Amino acid sequence: MSSLVLALRPLEFFLTQYRRGWRGSAVSSVVTPVVYLLALGVGLGVFVDRSASLPSGTSYLDFVAPGLMAATAMQIAGFEASWPVMAAIKWHRQYHAMLATPLRIRDVMLGHQAYFVFRLLLTATVYFVVIVAFGAVSSPLGVLAIPVTVLVGLSFTAPLAAWAAHAQTEASFVAIFRFIILPMFLFSGTFFPISTLPRPLEVIAWFTPLWHGVTLCRDLTLGNVGPDDLLHLGYLLAIVTAGLVTARVTYARRLVR
Amino acid sequence: MADSNGQPLVHARGLVKRFGEFAAVDGVDFDLRRGEAFGFLGPNGAGKTSTMRMIGCVSPVTDGTLRVLGLDPARDGVRIRSRLGVVPQDDTLDMDLTVRENIVIYGRYFGLPRKQLGRRADELLEFVELTERANDRVEPLSGGMKRRLTIARSLVNDPEIMLLDEPTTGLDPQARHVVWDRLYRLKREGVTLLLTTHYMDEAEQLCDRLVVMDKGRIAAEGSPRELIERYSTREVVELRFDDGSQPADWSRWTDGLVSRVEELPDRVLLYTQDGDAASHQLHERGLLPESVLVRRSTLEDVFLHLTGRSLIE
Numbered sequence: 001m002s003s004l005v006l007a008l009r010p011l012e013f014f015l016t017q018y019r020r021g022w023r024g025s026a027v028s029s030v031v032t033p034v035v036y037l038l039a040l041g042v043g044l045g046v047f048v049d050r051s052a053s054l055p056s057g058t059s060y061l062d063f064v065a066p067g068l069m070a071a072t073a074m075q076i077a078g079f080e081a082s083w084p085v086m087a088a089i090k091w092h093r094q095y096h097a098m099l100a101t102p103l104r105i106r107d108v109m110l111g112h113q114a115y116f117v118f119r120l121l122l123t124a125t126v127y128f129v130v131i132v133a134f135g136a137v138s139s140p141l142g143v144l145a146i147p148v149t150v151l152v153g154l155s156f157t158a159p160l161a162a163w164a165a166h167a168q169t170e171a172s173f174v175a176i177f178r179f180i181i182l183p184m185f186l187f188s189g190t191f192f193p194i195s196t197l198p199r200p201l202e203v204i205a206w207f208t209p210l211w212h213g214v215t216l217c218r219d220l221t222l223g224n225v226g227p228d229d230l231l232h233l234g235y236l237l238a239i240v241t242a243g244l245v246t247a248r249v250t251y252a253r254r255l256v257r
Numbered sequence: 258m259a260d261s262n263g264q265p266l267v268h269a270r271g272l273v274k275r276f277g278e279f280a281a282v283d284g285v286d287f288d289l290r291r292g293e294a295f296g297f298l299g300p301n302g303a304g305k306t307s308t309m310r311m312i313g314c315v316s317p318v319t320d321g322t323l324r325v326l327g328l329d330p331a332r333d334g335v336r337i338r339s340r341l342g343v344v345p346q347d348d349t350l351d352m353d354l355t356v357r358e359n360i361v362i363y364g365r366y367f368g369l370p371r372k373q374l375g376r377r378a379d380e381l382l383e384f385v386e387l388t389e390r391a392n393d394r395v396e397p398l399s400g401g402m403k404r405r406l407t408i409a410r411s412l413v414n415d416p417e418i419m420l421l422d423e424p425t426t427g428l429d430p431q432a433r434h435v436v437w438d439r440l441y442r443l444k445r446e447g448v449t450l451l452l453t454t455h456y457m458d459e460a461e462q463l464c465d466r467l468v469v470m471d472k473g474r475i476a477a478e479g480s481p482r483e484l485i486e487r488y489s490t491r492e493v494v495e496l497r498f499d500d501g502s503q504p505a506d507w508s509r510w511t512d513g514l515v516s517r518v519e520e521l522p523d524r525v526l527l528y529t530q531d532g533d534a535a536s537h538q539l540h541e542r543g544l545l546p547e548s549v550l551v552r553r554s555t556l557e558d559v560f561l562h563l564t565g566r567s568l569i570e
Binding site for chain 1: 317349351363366
């Protein structure tokens with residue numbers, strides 16, 4: 001408990017830092033969903049809906065909107081938990097400033113994750129409002145897609161921060177975006193059901209946190225909730241937990257010498 | 258209070274810090290008393306920063322005993338750190354925040370209330386003469402200003418000990434003097450200072466007592482004056498020669514005149530009680546160097562005598 005209270009102190013720093021550049025990120029968190037939903041949901045949707053290929057007559061807009069919401073959380077997580085974590089260790093060294101005070105490794109690590117929660121919550125809320133405005137939420141349960149989207153983001157920020165604290169150089173971050181985040185964005189059920197993938201790729205997709213997140217968000221906004229969703233939730237929680245435990249170790253190894 | 262009965266604020270016995278096989282700190286003993294300015298003087302790589310980091314409870318002790326404010330860093334790091342003020346060697350200021358925000362946020366790390374921090378930040382900025390820059394971003398400030406801000410920030414929690422790791426390294430002479438002046442004022446106000454430096458003038462200016470460190474060990478301990486008296490002579494004659502004209506056998510020239518001769522690549526140092534008399538005698542004996550300088554002994558001479566090397570290589 002006390003450790004969660006102490007994590008609020010680094011959070012204050014990251015919020016102060018965010019406030020200095022918030023306008024840019026606020027504009028993009030409104031513009032991005034609008035552009036995506038117009039292009040894919042409305043534009044491409046016309047063609048998809050004509051072929052009536054989605055199960056149970058779901059419109060493509062309703063299908064893709066919650067998927068995009070989850071996938072956006074992944075991308076924000078990718079940017080927030082890579083370079084900024086390394087910067088706080090070796091370029092701007094903010095972690096070192098924190099550790100000279102009563103704050104401990106776990107406060108610093110959790111404090112940064114708490115900031116990611118804030119950042120994800122803001123984006124997810126805006127995204128949800130936009131989706132509602134597009135008329136793509138058909139169940140009151142849909143509002144739960146907001147916390148789920150935050151959880152999807154955390155399932156990336158926790159392991160990524162663990163990696164960023166371990167990595168000596170930034171070289172791997174570009175590779176992570178190219179070979180992990182981009183393929184997940186395209187092939188984890190955001191744009192089409194993974195059952196249309198070749199079997200081996202479908203099996204890989206089952207293990208991606210994004211697929212679980214996309215499916216969960218979609219079930220919530222469409223009001224299709226079932227027992228499977230507990231499994232999706234559990235999978236995401238497990239990844240977040242494993243990521244945090246690992247981050248605790250890599251942070252300590254890197255920062256305590 | 259643990260230290261009210263004269264117990265030292267920092268107590269180290271046989272303190273060791275190893276990185277793999279390499280011993281950065283190799284068994285050092287020292288005590289820091291309340292109200293004094295205590296220095297670690299030594300070249301880069303002497304183990305000064307490692308020692309400071311152990312005292313600051315950010316680096317675990319490998320071996321030996323270390324007590325800070327009567328507490329054990331391994332168990333009470335949080336409590337100790339809440340009573341220390343740390344000025345690290347590399348600034349850890351946040352470049353995107355304002356000068357004032359840097360102090361307030363740092364104070365929040367200690368859990369101090371925001372309201373109180375506003376006042377405190379104003380006082381501290383006044384003290385380091387940065388009031389006019391309070392709402393500017395840190396990035397464009399000069400090195401000296403950033404260093405003063407780091408000092409102001411480290412004072413936010415009213416620390417019982419200030420740890421200063423190379424406080425003026427990288428600053429121009431004028432900026433160094435401003436920093437020294439502020440540190441001197443803190444010392445007069447009774448703040449206990451623990452600093453590392455490889456500048457002998459800094460050690461002489463600020464330290465009541467210091468240890469000379471080399472290769473992870475303490476070579477000598479005392480006040481600057483004591484160390485000079487113990488390990489050097491009152492005065493030094495510095496001689497420079499044109500290429501090739503430097504005598505090979507010094508005993509012939511200096512016999513009975515000086516107590517010690519130190520030959521450096523670019524000059525020769527003669528240690529003596531009376532420099533003018535010695536240089537006069539050398540002249541009489543026919544030694545004709547390119548230049549002669551008579552000066553007082555410094556801590557640099559002490560270091561040279563103890564280790565055979567100069568402080569800044």
